[in-house]
Amino acid sequence: MKAWGLLLALCLVPAAVFAEEPDWFDAFRGKAYLQGDTSFIAREKSAAAETPPLFRVRWVVVRYSTSLVSEKERWFWPYRNILLVTMPSGRRYVVESSFGLADEKHVEEERPSQRVASPRAAFEVWTAGGLEDPEAAVNDPCEGLRQKVRAPGGSLDFFLSELSIRTVRATLAEITSASFDADEQRDLRALLMVSPEANPSLPNKVHQLNIRFGLFAVVVAFRNEVPPVQQRTVVLAPDPSPLGDLAAWRAFAHLPLDLPPFVVDPPENPIR
Secondary structure, three states: OHHHHHHHHHHOEOHHHOOOOOOHHHHOOOOEEEEEEEEEEEEEOOOOOOOOOOEEEEEEEEEEOOOOOOHHHHHHOOEEEEEEEEOOOOOEEEEEEEEOOOOHHHOOOOEEEEEEEOOOOEEEEEEEOOOOOHHHHHHOOOOOOEEEEEEOOEEEEEOHHHHHOHHHHHHHHHHHHHHOOHHHHHHHHHHOOEOOOOOOEEOOOOOOEEHHHHHHHHHHHOHHHOOOHHHOOEEEEEOOOOOOOOHHHHHHHOOOOOOOEOOOOOOOOOOO
């Protein structure tokens, strides 16, 4: 544990010491396509239908074309799985789980993974590597799928398996409290209460894009406070209000101006 504590101290570095931080949005600069756009109201499970919502969530999925992947295989294009959250106070947050593609020759380069942002701060989780050999990981802990948190309150390198380590959770809590003010922390904690039951997904030949995946950055930021599944009492119901334009979110969420629909492939064996 002492050795881990020393390593942790070396990894926890204020973000200000980095001469040049990577730009999250550099990985998403190709032609953009809208794969999904829908809206939800968050309520307690037992709340009546007329009860004011705890918050609103607009779920937007955007795909980006890339020269690394052909048009035929566009299911592998980079994507942003974005939750646009509005609280009753009017405070807004962008929470996303995104995939910035890396080819086999550049797997060690950091790529976007998870992000939660208020208008004044962003807590980002980046991923690098991808070695799945457990023996190699034991011999060289720098190998494998690695995570790096970057936020105004500091940075931390870790493996996902280490989220259960007390010192890792404590360090993440310090970074979060130093990055977001008290109101922002209270709002973001409310997202932890969203139940995983019946969360909608977009169909995908490769994997499911699920609305709950977008919340993972909040789970990492507040790792010490994540409630057990059976205690999560907030559910998402379809919002009957019209979606409206995304213009109000465009600058804050870094959304492209032009978003034509992401065309789904026809069935391989259509019924005749």
